Amino acid sequence: MDGARGAPRRTPGMTDVARLAGVSHQTVSRVLNGHPNVKEQTRLRVRAAMEQLGYRPNRVARTLVTGQSHVVGIVAQNTALYGPTSVRTAVERSVNAAGFAVGVASVPALDRSSIAEAIGRLLDQRVAGVVVIAPVTSANEALDDVPDDLPMVVIGGDPGRLSRLVTIDQRHGARLATRCLLAAGHDTVWHVSGPAGWYDSAERVLGWREALLDAGAEVPPVLAADWSLDAGYEAGQLLARMPSARAVFAASDHLAMGVMKALRQAGRSVPGDVSVVGFDDIPEAGYVCPPLTTVRPDFAAVAEQAVRLLLSQLDGSPPDGPPRLAPVVPALVERDSVAPPR
Amino acid sequence: MDGARGAPRRTPGMTDVARLAGVSHQTVSRVLNGHPNVKEQTRLRVRAAMEQLGYRPNRVARTLVTGQSHVVGIVAQNTALYGPTSVRTAVERSVNAAGFAVGVASVPALDRSSIAEAIGRLLDQRVAGVVVIAPVTSANEALDDVPDDLPMVVIGGDPGRLSRLVTIDQRHGARLATRCLLAAGHDTVWHVSGPAGWYDSAERVLGWREALLDAGAEVPPVLAADWSLDAGYEAGQLLARMPSARAVFAASDHLAMGVMKALRQAGRSVPGDVSVVGFDDIPEAGYVCPPLTTVRPDFAAVAEQAVRLLLSQLDGSPPDGPPRLAPVVPALVERDSVAPPR
DNA sequence: GATGCTAAAGTGATCGCTAACATGCCAGGC
DNA sequence: GCCTGGCATGTTAGCGATCACTTTAGCATC
Numbered sequence: 009m010d011g012a013r014g015a016p017r018r019t020p021g022m023t024d025v026a027r028l029a030g031v032s033h034q035t036v037s038r039v040l041n042g043h044p045n046v047k048e049q050t051r052l053r054v055r056a057a058m059e060q061l062g063y064r065p066n067r068v069a070r071t072l073v074t075g076q077s078h079v080v081g082i083v084a085q086n087t088a089l090y091g092p093t094s095v096r097t098a099v100e101r102s103v104n105a106a107g108f109a110v111g112v113a114s115v116p117a118l119d120r121s122s123i124a125e126a127i128g129r130l131l132d133q134r135v136a137g138v139v140v141i142a143p144v145t146s147a148n149e150a151l152d153d154v155p156d157d158l159p160m161v162v163i164g165g166d167p168g169r170l171s172r173l174v175t176i177d178q179r180h181g182a183r184l185a186t187r188c189l190l191a192a193g194h195d196t197v198w199h200v201s202g203p204a205g206w207y208d209s210a211e212r213v214l215g216w217r218e219a220l221l222d223a224g225a226e227v228p229p230v231l232a233a234d235w236s237l238d239a240g241y242e243a244g245q246l247l248a249r250m251p252s253a254r255a256v257f258a259a260s261d262h263l264a265m266g267v268m269k270a271l272r273q274a275g276r277s278v279p280g281d282v283s284v285v286g287f288d289d290i291p292e293a294g295y296v297c298p299p300l301t302t303v304r305p306d307f308a309a310v311a312e313q314a315v316r317l318l319l320s321q322l323d324g325s326p327p328d329g330p331p332r333l334a335p336v337v338p339a340l341v342e343r344d345s346v347a348p349p350r
Numbered sequence: 351m352d353g354a355r356g357a358p359r360r361t362p363g364m365t366d367v368a369r370l371a372g373v374s375h376q377t378v379s380r381v382l383n384g385h386p387n388v389k390e391q392t393r394l395r396v397r398a399a400m401e402q403l404g405y406r407p408n409r410v411a412r413t414l415v416t417g418q419s420h421v422v423g424i425v426a427q428n429t430a431l432y433g434p435t436s437v438r439t440a441v442e443r444s445v446n447a448a449g450f451a452v453g454v455a456s457v458p459a460l461d462r463s464s465i466a467e468a469i470g471r472l473l474d475q476r477v478a479g480v481v482v483i484a485p486v487t488s489a490n491e492a493l494d495d496v497p498d499d500l501p502m503v504v505i506g507g508d509p510g511r512l513s514r515l516v517t518i519d520q521r522h523g524a525r526l527a528t529r530c531l532l533a534a535g536h537d538t539v540w541h542v543s544g545p546a547g548w549y550d551s552a553e554r555v556l557g558w559r560e561a562l563l564d565a566g567a568e569v570p571p572v573l574a575a576d577w578s579l580d581a582g583y584e585a586g587q588l589l590a591r592m593p594s595a596r597a598v599f600a601a602s603d604h605l606a607m608g609v610m611k612a613l614r615q616a617g618r619s620v621p622g623d624v625s626v627v628g629f630d631d632i633p634e635a636g637y638v639c640p641p642l643t644t645v646r647p648d649f650a651a652v653a654e655q656a657v658r659l660l661l662s663q664l665d666g667s668p669p670d671g672p673p674r675l676a677p678v679v680p681a682l683v684e685r686d687s688v689a690p691p692r
Numbered sequence: 693g694a695t696g697c698t699a700a701a702g703t704g705a706t707c708g709c710t711a712a713c714a715t716g717c718c719a720g721g722c
Numbered sequence: 723g724c725c726t727g728g729c730a731t732g733t734t735a736g737c738g739a740t741c742a743c744t745t746t747a748g749c750a751t752c
Contacts, residue, residue, distance in 0.1 A: 021708055032732050037710060045730055067474045068413045069708035073737050077410070079453075079475075086446075088439050094430045100456045101428050109471060111421075112452050114442045129451060132409045133421075237637050265637045272639060292634050295579045295607045297614060363738055374702050379740065387700055411738035415707050 020061040029057035040065055071134055079109045080318065081130035083123060084141040086114040089235060090290045091208075091260075091305075095141055095163060098311030103139070106315055111135055118142050123150035131158065137318045139163065143207045159321035161314045164207060170332055172321075174314040177335035178208055181303040182215025184340040185257045185285040187223075188301065192283060193348040194255035196225040200243040200267060202259040203234040212259045212287065228253075233263055240266020247282070248274035254282055254349045261286035261293050261302055268296070268345075279347035289341050299343035309336045362403040371399035382407055413476055421451045422660065423472030425465060426483040428456035431577060432632045433550075433602075433647075437483055437505060440653030445481070448657055453477055460484050465492035473500065479660045481505060485549045501663035503656045506549060509677075514663070516656040519677035520550055523645040524557025526682040527599045527627040529565075530643065534625060535690040536597035538567040542585040542609060544601040545576040554601045554629065570595075575605055582608020589624070590616035596624055596691045603628035603635050603644055610638070610687075621689035631683050641685035651678045 022040075026033040031050060038046050039054040057063075071077040080103045084096050103110050111133055113126035123142060127150070130138055136159065140151065143164030154160060162173050189197045199216045202209035213230055220227050231246060233239035240263035247253045248271050258264035264286030268278050278284055278298055286293065289304035313333060364382075368375040373392060380388050381396040388396075399405075413419040422445045426438050445452050453475055455468035465484060469492070472480055478501065482493065485506030496502060504515050531539045541558045544551030555572055562569050573588060575581035582605035589595045590613050600606035606628030610620050620626050620640055628635065631646035655675060 023708080033709080034711095034733080035731060038731090041710085045728090047730065050730080064470070064474055066414075066476070066708050068410055068419070068476050069737090070710075071737095072408075072410045072414050072708080072739085073710045075737080086439055086443050088432065088436045090430065093435050093439075097428055097430050097435075097456075100454060101458075104428075104456065109475065110454050110456070112442060112454050114439075114446065114452070116443075128406070132406055133451065134408070134410050237633060241637070262633070265634060269637050269639070290634075291579060291604070292607060292632075292638075295583070295611050296634075296637075297611070297639050365738080375739085376703080376741095377701060380701090383740085387698095389700065392700080408738050411707090412740070413707095414709085414738080415740045417707080 019066075020063050021066065022063075024061055025054065025057045025063050028061060029054045075134060076136055077109075077134045078107070079111045079133065079135045080106075080315075081111045081113060081127075081133070081135040081138040082141065083113050083115065083126045083130070083138060085118050086116055090262075091288055091307075092141060092143075094307040095310060098307045099139055099141070099163070099314060101308075102311045102315040106319060108136065118144045118147045120146055120150040123147050124153050127154055127158075131155075137161070137322055139314055139318060140165070144205050145207070146205060159318055161318045161321075163310060163314050166207060167211060167335075172317065174310055174317060174333060175207075175335040176305040176310060177337045178211035179215035179218070180335075181287060181305065181338040181340075182212040182257065183219040184338070185287065185301075185303050186216045186219035188340055188342070189255040189257060189283055189285055189346060190219065190223050190225065192255070192346050194283065195349075196220060196228060197255045197257050198228050198231065198247060198253050200231045200233050200240060200247075200256060200258045200263050202263070204232065209259060216257055233259075233266075235260055235262060237262045237266040237269075240264065241270045243267055244270025245274070247271065248276055255346075256282060256284045258284060258286050261288045261290045261300060264300055264302070264345075265292075265296055268300075279345050280350070283346040283349075285346060293341070294343060298345045301343045301345045302341050303338050304341050305338040306336050361408075362405050363408065364405075366403055367396065367399045367405050370403065371396045417476060418478055419451075419476045420449070421453045421475065421477045422657075423453045423455060423469075423475070423477040423480040424483065425455050425457065425468045425472070425480060427460050428458055432604075433630055433649075434483060436649040437652060440649045441481055441483070441505070441656060443650075444653045444657040448661060450478065460486045460489045462488055462492040465489050466495050469496055469500075473497075479503070479664055481656055481660060482507070486547045487549070488547060501660055503660045503663075505652060505656050508549060509553060514659065516652055516659060516675060517549075517677040518647040518652060519679045520553035521557035521560070522677075523629060523647065523680040523682075524554040524599065525561040526680070527629065527643075527645050528558045528561035530682055530684070531597040531599060531625055531627055531688060532561065532565050532567065534597070534688050536625065537691075538562060538570060539597045539599050540570050540573065540589060540595050542573045542575050542582060542589075542598060542600045542605050544605070546574065551601060558599055575601075577602055577604060579604045579608040579611075582606065583612045585609055586612025587616070589613065590618055597688075598624060598626045600626060600628050603630045603632045603642060606642055606644070606687075607634075607638055610642075621687050622692070625688040625691075627688060635683070636685060640687045643685045643687045644683050645680050646683050647680040648678050 022033040022036045026036045036054055039051050100110050113130050115122040115126045138160045141163045148166045165173050186197050201213050231243040233243050244267035258267050264284050276282055286300050286302040289302045293300040293302050364375045364378045368378045381393050442452050455472050457464040457468045480502045483505045490508045507515050528539050543555050573585040575585050586609035600609050606626050628642050628644040631644045635642040635644050
């Protein structure tokens with residue numbers, strides 16, 4: 009029954025510091041929070057006592073009384089996909105830079121109930137605010153359930169949403185990609201799209217179509233895929249059988265890689281026979297053969313904007329405050345996978 | 351001054367539920383924690399009251415009194431690199447599956463003070479335990495500073511460490527890769543290594559050398575790089591100038607891709623002139639040209655082992671308990687980047 | 693009918709902190 | 723002299739749960 013050897017002496021609290029410094033615990037609290045009305049001499053004594061005891065303030069207790077945890081929750085899908093991961097990483101960095109800790113509620117899938125539950129879990133932890141990375145329609149519905157007074161920012165949600173949203177201008181990126189192929193002299197551009205339900209997919213289709221229409225080009229049917237390399241490969245096999253398909257805009261670099269592999273296997277060269285443009289600028293993009301022309305979204309900028317927007321809500325500016333931020337515009341990165349038709 | 355419309359009615363607490371159900375707060379607590387000695391009828395009344403008020407237990411308060419937060423902290427570098435990200439994702443999944451929430455302390459760099467500080471931040475949040483993903487020597491030092499009684503698991507740390515460590519058998523993976531090239535008929539195998547300070551780098555070098563020595567093959571000098579594609583490219587340029595280099599084991603798929611690009615540019619074909627094997631099995635590996643033979647670590651298995659190990663510490667089994675787990679063994683994935691010399 | 697035992701509930705203290713108010717002290721103005 | 727007021731500090735009351743007791747009720751036993 010005497011159990012663990014070594015006294016189970018718990019970590020020192022404010023009272024311990026106070027006793028050692030010969031003041032009341034409240035004075036210790038004041039020193040801790042930088043309250044002005046403390047004599048310099050006292051402050052030093054308290055600081056010394058803290059040092060000596062190795063005192064660390066208990067954030068949990070503080071959170072209980074203030075109701076503010078200084079933790080920002082991130083809701084994201086549990087995936088290693090490049091895009092979402094990059095956004096997440098960038099958001100974490102920005103959140104930390106703003107002096108907040110991060111709590112993660114990663115969900116297996118982005119359906120309504122999973123997201124609602126994830127937000128609930130974060131709420132139970134009394135997070136100060138939430139960043140939701142959920143660029144799919146099903147996620148958007150869940151967002152209606154969240155209490156109005158919870159500071160929140162959505163990344164990559166419904167572009168039709170009016171507030172608390174930060175996005176990349178997917179449509180503009182898609183236009184860039186398509187125009188680049190058109191400018192190389194192609195009559196039209198085929199499109200391998202991402203999965204249904206993703207705003208990224210839908211917006212990229214829209215941008216592609218717009219660019220085609222603007223140029224008076226024919227609009228071929230969309231080849232629907234998901235985000236996997238395999239799906240790109242399958243779409244590529246289809247494309248390889250159509251000699252008229254000479255230019256392809258793939259909705260992601262992974263899809264583009266799949267397409268190129270299928271094309272290569274079918275004996276069609278890139279960019280000789282077929283030009284290809286991707287989207288995301290994954291690190292590998294410049295190292296496949298041929299190096300892939302693609303569109304680069306600025307994830308860091310998105311994250312910064314999101315955190316800034318969240319912070320403004322925490323500062324108590326009206327919840328429906330800043331009407332709508334301009335989406336972050338991506339840039340075209342030209343490499344060697346585009347050539348004129350021959 | 352009347353500020354927000356709508357009474358700032360705070361979220362209901364146990365007392366509110368108790369009042370509505372006509373019991374004491376303690377009974378509510380008992381219902382919440384599934385304590386046996388509660389009459390079925392009472393239990394139902396309390397449940398109904400909770401439902402009606404939309405009651406959610408305050409985890410913060412619970413943590414304060416129990417000292418247990420049911421949050422597992424993850425310390426990891428803030429990066430989107432495939433390996434670390436995959437591990438992290440897998441760990442989050444396992445932690446969630448075990449019924450814990452996750453708090454992340456991502457650090458900009460894996461140096462000693464950053465890690466110590468990150469752990470400190472997590473400690474302040476009273477995390478139940480910590481998973482440190484830090485496969486570098488500088489991180490290992492920081493681990494000596496952590497209090498003995500904090501449940502902790504290190505992923506990818508010093509293989510010499512005796513306990514609380516989960517690793518991938520990097521050395522075995524490297525042997526697999528090297529032997530595969532040797533088995534194809536090559537006299538020897540060159541190695542492009544990861545950056546100094548990473549256990550992954552060091553272990554892979556060791557495994558490579560072992561396999562060479564076992565086969566009685568000559569051991570060429572190591573070409574040191576970091577994890578970037580670019581570094582692989584540079585190493586590849588070197589290799590391309592050495593006609594005798596016919597087989598290369600790159601310490602990661604990214605490095606392999608860089609090497610292959612340089613080789614291709616120099617007019618040397620893979621695997622015709624030079625065979626290449628990578629490490630990691632990134633999703634793109636099967637889609638580069640030629641599809642890359644590589645070594646696949648089982649990240650999910652590592653994560654599960656880590657969480658199991660952590661949980662066993664939480665359950666109060668002795669801190670220095672299970673001596674040492676066997677490292678997770680990776681598997682060779684054969685594709686088309688290896689061929690006999692000609 | 694007093695006693696004992698157990699299930700089902702209640703009471704009060706406590707976790708470590710902050711907020712609000714109370715106190716003591718010393719300056720200045722009527 | 724006494725009030726007013728700003729400092730520097732102490733005191734007390736929570737925040738919302740759990741924990742260690744105590745109390746009450748119900749029933750079998752002596």
